[in-house]
Amino acid sequence: MDNLKKLQDEAVALANRIDAVRAIESTDADKIAERDLELETLNADAGKLAKKIDFEKSVAESAKNLRAVVDRCAPAPEVTEERSEKVRIEAVPFSGRLRAFEKAEDAYKVGMWFKAKGGDSEARRWCADHGVEARAQGSTGSTTGAAFVPDVLSSTVIRLVDQYSAFAQNATNVVMPSDVLLFPRRTAGATAYWVDENTAITASDPTSNQVTLTAKKVTGAVVIASELLQDSIVSIADWIAAELGLTLSNAVEAAAWSGNPANAPGVAGLVTTHTGGLLAASGATYAASLVTAAGDIPEEVSKANLLAMMAAVPQHSRQGAKWFCSPFFFASCMQALDLAQGGSVGLSQGMGLTFLGSPVVLTDRLPSGADSTGVIMALYGNMANSSYYGVRQGIEIASSDQVNFLSDQTVIRAVARVAITHANLGTSTVAGPVIGLVGL
Incomplete structure (x- = not known):
């Protein structure tokens, strides 16, 4: 697992270097050739590093699956037979x-x-x-x-x-997003009025204040x-x-x-x-x-x-x-x-x-x-x-x-x-x- 982490760190550093080289801009033919040569080398290194990481991951996964079979209450991997029927070892109840x-x-x-x-x-x-x-x-x-x-x-x-x-x-x-929250509280509603036809409507607004939650x-x-x-x-x-x-x-x-x-x-x-x-x-x-x-x-x-x-x-x-x-x-x-x-x-x-x-x-x-x-x-x-x-x-x-x-x-x-x-x-x-x- 330590070797896998080391390889992953190398991969991050290599990816950063590739991005930095690709960002180089120049009209000088020699510098362009030098940049392309370094990118070719970095690309080859990336391929090798990817294979190493895949290998380490497969080894770690194999060990994990083997341990899961004998671990108490650990779910075991599914086993597929030739007839494609899935068999699963259940956890100890x-x-x-x-x-x-x-x-x-x-x-x-x-x-x-x-x-x-x-x-x-x-x-x-x-x-x-x-x-x-x-x-x-x-x-x-x-x-x-x-x-x-x-x-x-x-x-x-x-x-x-x-x-x-x-x-x-x-x-x-x-749910309080901060230590003190002002939460709205309705204190009174709008008022309804009976009016005759062609009579102006009297408007009213509901009122509210705030509750402080600390x-x-x-x-x-x-x-x-x-x-x-x-x-x-x-x-x-x-x-x-x-x-x-x-x-x-x-x-x-x-x-x-x-x-x-x-x-x-x-x-x-x-x-x-x-x-x-x-x-x-x-x-x-x-x-x-x-x-x-x-x-x-x-x-x-x-x-x-x-x-x-x-x-x-x-x-x-x-x-x-x-x-x-x-x-x-x-x-x-x-x-x-x-x-x-x-x-x-x-x-x-x-x-x-x-x-x-x-x-x-x-x-x-x-x-x-x-x-x-x-x-x-x-x-x-x-x-x-x-x-x-x-x-x-x-x-x-x-x-x-x-x-x-x-x-x-x-x-x-x-x-x-x-x-x-x-x-x-x-x-x-x-x-x-x-x-x-x-x-x-």
Whole structure:
């Protein structure tokens, strides 16, 4: 492989020289003859060099195909018999249950990358043969070196964050090209007028302003013993991806629902009393978006309270409206009300959990205890119209076996930069897209 790289470098240099000689312009016959002679020599050298490169490539490909036949979980080359029937040796199947990856082959690829980072020469060779990239990442010292992991791990963790986070699934998702993004927001529409014939039409314009999304950095990391990477690499890689996805989604959920400027700078949770939360200024700021429950525990909440929440949602947010509550509230209130009236305990075929005809989204970030005095117990509405979830970049994942070198451990780190903003919550007199139920 080193000889091939050397030949390729020579080919680049030779091509550059040919271009330079061809660019020579002259009216002198001797110089023209000299140029043509050099081009003839360079052309002959190019032919010889091309044959050497083709030979090295064929040797490398032959070695790769032979190794693929004996590599565990590596796809083998197709074998064509005289009857032109294709026979393929399939990868060794994985019999366990995957939590994160959709295919065992993807988990195996990531696991081999981790083994390669741990110094396993066979794993490094396998990664090179199968296109698993290991580019060096800049670092600030010898103890912080890291390298990018395969794209399949990064994309899997991104999918898991969206899957685990109720907020990320239901808020308006925005891709942020910069750290701060000004996102347009409609504040009022055009006005229609009834007019008589031959009467001038009164024009009006819709109005809008801007929502500011500011990306904040959230990180997570897992530490594993290097020995584990030598064992069941499919299971270990699957566990790592699931843990990274879960820890980042928990951070997003905590900030979006119950965060505050102390633990998530610049982010106020949707159900908090901080500026930007539904209970800001003791609920006076968004009073029209709040309904007071008949009591402070789920069992005391009446169906009339919940119907009042549905009635308060503005027309523009009724389509796509959902319930948001904890599993505790769903079981103690909604399912109890359904059962008392001979309902279907919130199960609708093809829709998952439902209540009063609307989907139910469960999150542990809403109250899961008995006493809910003065706090939001549940929500109803269209969160896509009230809240924004901006992603500055994908999720960057890196691995290093140097940080914990003396402990013979490998650190896998995930970094995301996201923005969370609740910008449309209504006013003291006009209800917003999401209505909160406050315990009495």
